[in-house]
Amino acid sequence: MTQRFVIIGAGHAGAAAAQELARAVASGALEAEIALVDADAGLPYERPALSKEWLTAETFPEAAPHDWAAAGIAFHGGRHAERIDAGAREVALADGTRLGYDRLLLAPGGTPRRLPVPGGEACHVLRTAADSRLLHAALRKGGHLAVIGAGVIGLETASSARKLGLEVTVIEAGDRVMARSLPPEISALLQARHEAAGVQFLFGAAITGIATRADGRQVVSLKDGSVLAADLMVAGIGFDADTALAATAGLKLDRGILVDADGQSSVPGIFAAGDATVFPGPSGAPQCWQTWQHARRHGAHVARRMAGLASDYAPVHWFWTDQQGLNLQVLGDPLGADDCVLRGAPERPQTRLYLRDGRIAGAVMIDQGRDTRPVTALIESGAVVEKGLLEDPSVQLRSLNARKAVNA
Numbered sequence: 001m002t003q004r005f006v007i008i009g010a011g012h013a014g015a016a017a018a019q020e021l022a023r024a025v026a027s028g029a030l031e032a033e034i035a036l037v038d039a040d041a042g043l044p045y046e047r048p049a050l051s052k053e054w055l056t057a058e059t060f061p062e063a064a065p066h067d068w069a070a071a072g073i074a075f076h077g078g079r080h081a082e083r084i085d086a087g088a089r090e091v092a093l094a095d096g097t098r099l100g101y102d103r104l105l106l107a108p109g110g111t112p113r114r115l116p117v118p119g120g121e122a123c124h125v126l127r128t129a130a131d132s133r134l135l136h137a138a139l140r141k142g143g144h145l146a147v148i149g150a151g152v153i154g155l156e157t158a159s160s161a162r163k164l165g166l167e168v169t170v171i172e173a174g175d176r177v178m179a180r181s182l183p184p185e186i187s188a189l190l191q192a193r194h195e196a197a198g199v200q201f202l203f204g205a206a207i208t209g210i211a212t213r214a215d216g217r218q219v220v221s222l223k224d225g226s227v228l229a230a231d232l233m234v235a236g237i238g239f240d241a242d243t244a245l246a247a248t249a250g251l252k253l254d255r256g257i258l259v260d261a262d263g264q265s266s267v268p269g270i271f272a273a274g275d276a277t278v279f280p281g282p283s284g285a286p287q288c289w290q291t292w293q294h295a296r297r298h299g300a301h302v303a304r305r306m307a308g309l310a311s312d313y314a315p316v317h318w319f320w321t322d323q324q325g326l327n328l329q330v331l332g333d334p335l336g337a338d339d340c341v342l343r344g345a346p347e348r349p350q351t352r353l354y355l356r357d358g359r360i361a362g363a364v365m366i367d368q369g370r371d372t373r374p375v376t377a378l379i380e381s382g383a384v385v386e387k388g389l390l391e392d393p394s395v396q397l398r399s400l401n402a403r404k405a406v407n408a
Helices: 012-027 047-051 129-139 152-163 184-196 244-248 292-306 369-381 387-391 397-402
Strands: 003-008 032-038 073-077 081-085 090-093 098-100 103-106 110-112 144-148 167-172 200-203 207-212 218-222 227-230 232-235 239-241 270-272 277-280 318-323 326-332 339-344 350-356 359-366
Touching: 003 012, 003 098, 012 032, 012 073, 012 292, 047 129, 047 152, 081 244, 103 292, 129 152, 129 232, 144 152, 144 227, 152 167, 152 184, 152 318, 167 227, 184 200, 184 318, 184 326, 184 359, 218 232, 270 292, 292 318, 318 369, 326 369, 339 387, 350 369, 359 369, 369 397
Parallel strands: 003 032, 003 103, 032 073, 103 270, 144 167, 144 232, 167 200
Antiparallel strands: 081 090, 090 098, 110 239, 207 218, 218 227, 318 326, 326 359, 339 350, 350 359
């Protein structure tokens, strides 16, 4: 019997899920109708480019249209899903359309946080192509950019703005850059790279308000009484999962939509994937990952499980960022390690392996992307690795698995 699959959200997770289901139909493993719904008619597009290539391009790029129909997917673009009737197994769209489903997948992603101070609405945020287009135009006016938050989005935006010749100041409430994901020595290296490119930093700075002057410039007031004037501002202070639609169906929520290892929510027939979910991580502990790789892989995995197909999902956490000419890749959990091995030069390129009880728990690679796969394999193995082998520059990491130079 033909099943009805409805996917809400055509970002990385939703698009990957739709494509995975379409492949299952094409292979004969599944008999289904697939509907994909999103308020953004232009999806899908690659979000990582929004703070990098798209900002610095001379002309703002246009996302290439995707032929959903050719894959057998009914795309309802530019249409907002308003409510779920879990009893009737229907999704109500804002235009009055009701879509019935046998299996429903929620992949709503989320929204960037707004600065919660008077005048905070004056800050640009960066999540969608529309956000990037607005910022692209604003940056071409030049002047002084104030970036609120020294996380990935803030620092990538700072890097792009410096390429365009703007003066840039990064305002951070903490004491170092990317503190939630990088060890202190990598934060210091990255900060130095930004400073060498002309970026200024204000750490331990709490913003109390933003005022717009008659000439259009914005004045940031800080808790210590100092002020900073800027021509435009960008807030990169985090991201909140979009749980509004899930709440209409009574799904259990905690920082996001709670799901099991298959992506099944607390309500039968309703699944969720991607940035908006809290799922069992590799250790079994609840995790909320908001990365490109997780969204795509989790979306595909949950789609397979919705279709009753075999699938496992226990990935090593991974993300990357490009800033000031550096490519930085982070694997696993490099924080809280009890030992560290540096492979390469003290600055770049380099791979730092972070050990916990003799096992590689995480890694940071700077301009050394070729180490990503072998290090991932070593983390997945959970093996105790002889430290001398890791420290020896003549030993290739990929050879450790081939030579079985690890001891389980």
